[in-house]
Amino acid sequence: MEDLFDSTIVQKELPEFTVSEISFEIKRFIETSFAKVRIRGEIFGAKRADSGHWYLTLKDDNATLSAVVWRGVASNFSIKPEDGLEVIATGKITTFAGKSSYQLVIENIEVAGAGALLKLLEERKKLFASEGLFDVVHKKPIPFLPKTIGVITSASGAVIRDIIHRVRDRFPSHILLIPTPVQGEGAAEKIAQAVNDFNRLDKISQYSKPDVLIVARGGGSLEDLWPFNEECVIRAVFASEIPIISAVGHETDTMLIDYVADKRAPTPTGAAEFAVPVRTELLTSLNNLDARLKNGVIRYFTEKHNILTGLSRGIPNLGQILQEAIQKFDDRIERIQVAFKNFINNKLHQVELCGLKPLYIQNIIEKKQENLNNLVLRLSSVSPAAVLNRGYAWIKDEKGQTVYNVKDANQTNELEINFADGAIKAKPITTTRIYSSKTTKKVHKDHEQQISLFDF
Numbered sequence: 001m002e003d004l005f006d007s008t009i010v011q012k013e014l015p016e017f018t019v020s021e022i023s024f025e026i027k028r029f030i031e032t033s034f035a036k037v038r039i040r041g042e043i044f045g046a047k048r049a050d051s052g053h054w055y056l057t058l059k060d061d062n063a064t065l066s067a068v069v070w071r072g073v074a075s076n077f078s079i080k081p082e083d084g085l086e087v088i089a090t091g092k093i094t095t096f097a098g099k100s101s102y103q104l105v106i107e108n109i110e111v112a113g114a115g116a117l118l119k120l121l122e123e124r125k126k127l128f129a130s131e132g133l134f135d136v137v138h139k140k141p142i143p144f145l146p147k148t149i150g151v152i153t154s155a156s157g158a159v160i161r162d163i164i165h166r167v168r169d170r171f172p173s174h175i176l177l178i179p180t181p182v183q184g185e186g187a188a189e190k191i192a193q194a195v196n197d198f199n200r201l202d203k204i205s206q207y208s209k210p211d212v213l214i215v216a217r218g219g220g221s222l223e224d225l226w227p228f229n230e231e232c233v234i235r236a237v238f239a240s241e242i243p244i245i246s247a248v249g250h251e252t253d254t255m256l257i258d259y260v261a262d263k264r265a266p267t268p269t270g271a272a273e274f275a276v277p278v279r280t281e282l283l284t285s286l287n288n289l290d291a292r293l294k295n296g297v298i299r300y301f302t303e304k305h306n307i308l309t310g311l312s313r314g315i316p317n318l319g320q321i322l323q324e325a326i327q328k329f330d331d332r333i334e335r336i337q338v339a340f341k342n343f344i345n346n347k348l349h350q351v352e353l354c355g356l357k358p359l360y361i362q363n364i365i366e367k368k369q370e371n372l373n374n375l376v377l378r379l380s381s382v383s384p385a386a387v388l389n390r391g392y393a394w395i396k397d398e399k400g401q402t403v404y405n406v407k408d409a410n411q412t413n414e415l416e417i418n419f420a421d422g423a424i425k426a427k428p429i430t431t432t433r434i435y436s437s438k439t440t441k442k443v444h445k446d447h448e449q450q451i452s453l454f455d456f
Contacts, residue, residue, distance in 0.1 A: 034093035146211030155179030166272035188230035247271035
């Protein structure tokens, strides 16, 4: 009974709060007690809202803590919040009464030791290498003497001045600069955009595309150089049609952009040296080549002259060769004249012989004429006219073809009978009696009546 009474008294002595009042008291207590804290944890669920604010969660093995980074603060970060990255976040704890929750408002973020950042760098390197982004086969050659050099770096730093001075000292060339931030929030996206803009410069401006690009910045911590490890930068450099020289940090600093670029320079000044040759060295080289060419030509013609001189010693005197040729020519002309004279004299002699023997020629002509007459007589004796003169007849059909037997005569409609003194037309009779020239028997007139061979 006494315990119940004491409990009732205690309850009556406890202050009474509304929900809003207790929420306010909790908020005041938390924000006063944890106005400045440093919390170590691994980021997961990081995302950037359209407003530019970042929302993420920090976790360890046993608990999670919601966090937010306001847009104005995030733009000053050297690294972008990324899942899996272990960081130390500095900020304050605030509450949100509407959901009875609390969160960390991050004012600064740093990698929890270089080891964590290097681990993330190595993971990205393996990922891009597996995709072939670092393969040598994709490397483009750097032009020997570019007309225009594109530069992507900060406009206010010493890097651009070093590049300009180095190019001017070696071989003055036209330089186009797209100024970009080289660290902090959004730097990676702007570097990637600059690479893309240079590749389509001839389409978006009156300028032609550069022959080579230099992406550069000075030295700094791994966090400061982190934009050159971001995926958007790596893929933009890989997709570039223009050869790219990377010059990020000092010689000992190696970023992922160095693996994907077509050429890696240890410093921005070194990038300028890779981009253009030394003009004075080129002039010296050209002068040396010119001298070598002239000396080579002189040596060549000297050698040829010596060869010709040596060959000329073995050639006989030209005048002597011509004199011998002229002598041979005169001899040939003389021999031709004598041969032609002898030919004419021989022919004249033959003509004279013919004139002295006219009877011999007459005999030859008479003998040839006699032979000719004999041939004419022999030919005339076997001619159709001579045969007809001996009493024979030459019978032809209506086509003018010779008829050789009775069978052929019966097969034609009209016959032509040629005699020595003319020709007559006749038609064959269908029934005929044929008498053999070898028999001496006569057919009795009472039994056989001789039928005329022709019906005129």
